[in-house]
Amino acid sequence: MELTTVWFSLIAVLWIGYFCLEGFDFGVGMLLPVLAKDDTERRVLINTVGPVWDGNEVWVLVAGGATFAAFPEWYATLFSGFYFPLLLILVALIVRGLAFEYRAKRDDAIWRRNWDWALVVGSFVPAVLWGVAFANILRGVPIDSNLEYTGGFFNLLNPYALLGGVTTLLLFLTHGAMFIALKTDGRIRHAAAQLAVRVGAGAAVAAVAFLGWTQLETGTVASGLAFALAAVALLAGLYAATRGREGWAFVGTFVAIALGVAGLFLGLFPDVMPTSLAGGASLTTSNASATHYTLTIMTVVAVTFTPVVLAYQAWTYWVFHKRIATHHIPAQTPVASGT
Amino acid sequence: MDMTDIARWQFAITTVYHFLFVPITIGLSAIVAGYETAWLRTGHERWLRLTKFFGKLFLINFAIGVVTGIVQEFQFGMNWSDYSRFVGDIFGAPLAVEGLLAFFLESTFLGLWIFGWDRLPPKLHAACIWLVHIGTVFSAYFILAANSWMQHPVGYEYNPDTGRAEMHDFAAVLFNKVQLVTFPHVVLSAYMTGAAFVTGIAFWHLRKAKEPGDVELYQRAVRTGAAILLVAGLGVAISGDAQGKVMTDVQPMKMAAAEGLYDTESSADFSLLTIGSLDGSQEKFSIKVPGLLSFLATGHTDGTVQGINQLRDEYRQKYGQDPGEKYYSPGDYTPVIPVTYWTFRIMIGLGLLGAAIAGWVLFATRRGRIPQSRLLYWGALALPFLPLFANSFGWLFTELGRQPWAVFGLMTTAQASSPGVSAGQALTSLIVLTLLYGVLAVVEVRLMVTYIRRGADPVEPPSSDEPGVDKPLAFAY
Numbered sequence: 066m067e068l069t070t071v072w073f074s075l076i077a078v079l080w081i082g083y084f085c086l087e088g089f090d091f092g093v094g095m096l097l098p099v100l101a102k103d104d105t106e107r108r109v110l111i112n113t114v115g116p117v118w119d120g121n122e123v124w125v126l127v128a129g130g131a132t133f134a135a136f137p138e139w140y141a142t143l144f145s146g147f148y149f150p151l152l153l154i155l156v157a158l159i160v161r162g163l164a165f166e167y168r169a170k171r172d173d174a175i176w177r178r179n180w181d182w183a184l185v186v187g188s189f190v191p192a193v194l195w196g197v198a199f200a201n202i203l204r205g206v207p208i209d210s211n212l213e214y215t216g217g218f219f220n221l222l223n224p225y226a227l228l229g230g231v232t233t234l235l236l237f238l239t240h241g242a243m244f245i246a247l248k249t250d251g252r253i254r255h256a257a258a259q260l261a262v263r264v265g266a267g268a269a270v271a272a273v274a275f276l277g278w279t280q281l282e283t284g285t286v287a288s289g290l291a292f293a294l295a296a297v298a299l300l301a302g303l304y305a306a307t308r309g310r311e312g313w314a315f316v317g318t319f320v321a322i323a324l325g326v327a328g329l330f331l332g333l334f335p336d337v338m339p340t341s342l343a344g345g346a347s348l349t350t351s352n353a354s355a356t357h358y359t360l361t362i363m364t365v366v367a368v369t370f371t372p373v374v375l376a377y378q379a380w381t382y383w384v385f386h387k388r389i390a391t392h393h394i395p396a397q398t399p400v401a402s403g404t
Numbered sequence: 405m406d407m408t409d410i411a412r413w414q415f416a417i418t419t420v421y422h423f424l425f426v427p428i429t430i431g432l433s434a435i436v437a438g439y440e441t442a443w444l445r446t447g448h449e450r451w452l453r454l455t456k457f458f459g460k461l462f463l464i465n466f467a468i469g470v471v472t473g474i475v476q477e478f479q480f481g482m483n484w485s486d487y488s489r490f491v492g493d494i495f496g497a498p499l500a501v502e503g504l505l506a507f508f509l510e511s512t513f514l515g516l517w518i519f520g521w522d523r524l525p526p527k528l529h530a531a532c533i534w535l536v537h538i539g540t541v542f543s544a545y546f547i548l549a550a551n552s553w554m555q556h557p558v559g560y561e562y563n564p565d566t567g568r569a570e571m572h573d574f575a576a577v578l579f580n581k582v583q584l585v586t587f588p589h590v591v592l593s594a595y596m597t598g599a600a601f602v603t604g605i606a607f608w609h610l611r612k613a614k615e616p617g618d619v620e621l622y623q624r625a626v627r628t629g630a631a632i633l634l635v636a637g638l639g640v641a642i643s644g645d646a647q648g649k650v651m652t653d654v655q656p657m658k659m660a661a662a663e664g665l666y667d668t669e670s671s672a673d674f675s676l677l678t679i680g681s682l683d684g685s686q687e688k689f690s691i692k693v694p695g696l697l698s699f700l701a702t703g704h705t706d707g708t709v710q711g712i713n714q715l716r717d718e719y720r721q722k723y724g725q726d727p728g729e730k731y732y733s734p735g736d737y738t739p740v741i742p743v744t745y746w747t748f749r750i751m752i753g754l755g756l757l758g759a760a761i762a763g764w765v766l767f768a769t770r771r772g773r774i775p776q777s778r779l780l781y782w783g784a785l786a787l788p789f790l791p792l793f794a795n796s797f798g799w800l801f802t803e804l805g806r807q808p809w810a811v812f813g814l815m816t817t818a819q820a821s822s823p824g825v826s827a828g829q830a831l832t833s834l835i836v837l838t839l840l841y842g843v844l845a846v847v848e849v850r851l852m853v854t855y856i857r858r859g860a861d862p863v864e865p866p867s868s869d870e871p872g873v874d875k876p877l878a879f880a881y
Contacts, residue, residue, distance in 0.1 A: 123503065
C-alpha cells in the first residue's frame with residue numbers, strides 16, 4: 066500500500082476515534098437539561114465523562130496535526146476555507162472545556178447555570194458543524210486551480226450538508242444517551258435508555274437518508290458496505306436498548322458511528338477535498354501529500370506510539386468503569402474534600 | 405490594516421495569552437508531583453496538603469491552557485495557509501508527534517490523577533502526575549523544535565517543482581542547534597514561573613498563618629519554591645547566554661537589533677537603558693556596560709558584533725529587495741528596533757529580579773525565620789508575575805526579532821498568510837477571540853484568587869476503594 070493511502074487511512078482512524086469518543090461527550094453535554102432534574106443529577110451526568118473527556122478531545126488535535134504533517138495542502142485549504150465554521154467550533158470547544166473544570170468550583174447557582182449553558186451550547190455547535198463540514202468535503206466545494214477555497218460561508222449551508230449536520234447531531238445524542246444508560250444508575254439510567262431509543266429512531270432515519278444520499282453521489286462498493294453495516298449496527302444497538310442490554314446498545318452506536326465515518330472516507334478516497342468548480346482542481350491523496358520521507362518518519366512514529374496510547378486510554382476507561390448514581394456525588398462542594 | 409496585519413495581531417494575542425498558562429502548567433506540574441512524592445516518602449500530612457492546594461490551582465490554570473491551545477493548532481491553517489503549504493512537510497511532523505506523544509499523555513493521566521485518589525494505589529497515583537509533567541515537557545520539546553526551525557531552517561531542501569520546503573533529515577530538525585539551547589531555556593524558565601507562583605502565594609499565607617502546622621507548611625512551600633526558582637534561574641541565565649552565541653551565529657540581525665547596534669563594532673558595549681529617538685537610530689542618553697554585548701554575542705569582551713547597517717547590505721545582496729518591507733521600520737530586513745531593544749532588556753531584567761527576590765526570600769527564611777520586611781513582602785507578592793512576564797517579553801523578542809521573516813531566509817511573514825481569507829473574516833476572528841479571552845481572563849483570575857485565599861485546607865489521607873463498600877466519589881466535578 067502506498068504511504069499516502071496509509072496516511073489517508075490513519076487520518077480516517079483518528080476521526081473515527083474522535084467521533085466515537087467525543088461523540089458521547091457531546092451527547093452527554095447536550096442532554097444535561099433534558100435528563101437531569103436537579104444539580105446533583107447534572108453532576109452525575111457530567112461526571113460520567115469527567116475523567117475522560119479531555120483525552121477524547123485530543124483525538125481531534127492529533128487528527129488536525131496529522132493532516133498538517135501528512136497532507137499539508139489539505140490542511141491549508143480546509144482550515145482557511147471553512148473559516149467561520151471552524152471559528153465557531155473553536156469558541157464552542159473553549160467554553161465547553163472550561164465548563165467541565167470550572168462549573169463545580171463555585172457553589173453558586175448562577176455560576177453553575179452559566180457553565181451548564183456553556184456545556185450545552187459548546188456540545189451542540191460542534192456536534193452539528195462537524196457533520197456539516199464533512200458533508201461539504203464529500204459533496205465538493207469550490208476550489209480553484211491554486212487549491213484555494215473560493216466559496217464563502219453560505220455556500221457551506223446547502224441541504225445535503227445540513228442533513229449531515231442533523232445526522233451527526235442525532236447520532237451523538239443517541240450515543241450520549243446510550244453512554245449515560247451504561248454509566249449511571251437509578252432514575253437517570255432508565256430515562257436515558259428510553260430517550261436513547263426515541264432519539265435513536267430519529268437518528269436512524271436521518272442517517273439512512275444522509276448515508277444513502279452520499280452513496281448515490283460518491284459511493285463505492287466498499288462505502289456502500291460500510292454504510293449498510295453501520296445501519297445494521299445502529300438498529301441492533303437500538304434493539305439491545307429496548308431489551309435493557311446497555312453494553313450492547315452502546316457498542317451498537319459506537320460501531321455505527323465508526324462504520325459510518327469509515328464509509329464517508331471510503332467514498333472520498335482518493336480525493337481528500339474534491340472541487341465543485343469546472344476549472345478547479347481537486348485535492349487528492351497524491352497532490353496534497355507530504356513527501357515520502359516525511360510520511361515514512363511519521364509512519365514509524367505512529368506505528369510505535371499509537372498502540373501505547375490506545376492501551377492507556379483503554380485502561381482509563383477500565384479504572385473508571387463503575388456506574389455513578391446520585392449518592393456517589395459528594396454532598397459538599399468538591400473543593401473541600403478532593404483536589 | 406490588511407489581512408496579514410490582523411492575522412499577526414491574532415497570532416500575537418492568542419499566543420502570548422496561551423503562553424501565560426503553559427509555563428505555569430510545566431513548572432507547577434513538576435512541583436505538585438514533587439510534593440506528592442514527598443508525601444509518599446515521609447507520610448507527613450503537610451506535603452499532602454500542599455499537593456492538594458497547589459493541585460487545585462494547577463487545574464484552574466491547566467484548563468485554560470488546554471482550551472487556548474486548540475486555537476494554536478487551528479490557526480496555522482486558518483490564517484497562515486500559504487505558510488502551512490510551504491512548510492507543512494517539515495513543520496507538521498513535530499506538531500503531529502506532539503499530539504500523539506504529549507497531548508494524549510497529559511490529558512489522559514491528568515484525568516486519572518484528578519479522579520483517581522481513591523481508585524489508584526498511591527504510588528501509581530503519584531506516577532500519573534509525573535506522567536502529566538513528562539507530557540508537558542515532551543510538548544515543549546516538539547513545539548520548540550518546530551519554532552527553532554523557523555528561526556534556523558535545517559534538514560530541508562527547497563523543491564522548485566512543488567514550490568515548498570521539503571524535509572530530508574528529521575534528526576537535524578529535532579536536534580537543530582537553536583533547539584538545543586532554546587529547549588532548556590524555555591523549560592527552565594517554566595520552572596522559574598511555576599516556582600515563583602508557589603513562592604509568592606505561600607509567602608503571602610506564611611505572613612498570615614497562625615497555627616504552627618500552617619506556619620511550617622507554608623514555610624516549606626516558600627523555601628522549596630524559592631530554591632527551585634533560584635536554581636532554575638541560574639540555568640536560564642546559562643542557557644540564555646548559550647542562546648545569545650547561537651543567535652549571533654544564525655540570526656546576527658536579531659542580536660544587533662537587541663542592542664540597536666547600527667555599525668559593526670569590536671568590544672561592543674551593552675546599554676542597560678537608552679533614551680533616544682523613537683526609531684532608535686539616535687541616542688540621547690545611555691548607561692552602558694563596556695564590552696558586554698561582545699561578551700554576550702561571542703564570549704569575548706573584544707569580539708566583533710555585526711551592525712544593522714552592514715547586515716542590511718549583506719541581506720540585500722543575498723535575498724534581494726525585502727518583500728515584507730512595509731511592516732518594518734526603519735528599512736529593509738530590519739525588525740522594529742525599539743521593540744527588540746526593550747523586550748530583550750525587560751525579559752532579562754524581570755528574570756534577574758525574580759531570581760534576586762528568591763535569593764532574598766531564602767536568606768530571610770533561613771532556620772525557621774519569618775521575615776517581617778515590608779519591602780520583601782511586596783517583592784514576594786510581585787514574584788509570580790516576574791518570570792511570567794519575562795516569558796512573554798522573551799517570546800515577543802524572539803518572534804519580532806525574526807521579522808520580516810516567518811521562516812528565516814526562506815519566507816517572509818507577508819508571504820505566509822492565507823490568500824483566500826479576507827480582512828473582514830480575519831478581523832471577525834480577531835475580535836471574537838480577543839473578547840472571549842478577555843472574559844475568560846476575568847473569570848480565571850477571580851477563581852484563582854478565590855482558591856488562593858482559601859489556602860491549604862486540612863485534608864484526610866485518601867482511603868482506597870474497598871470492595872463491597874459503595875462510597876461517594878473522592879472527587880467529582
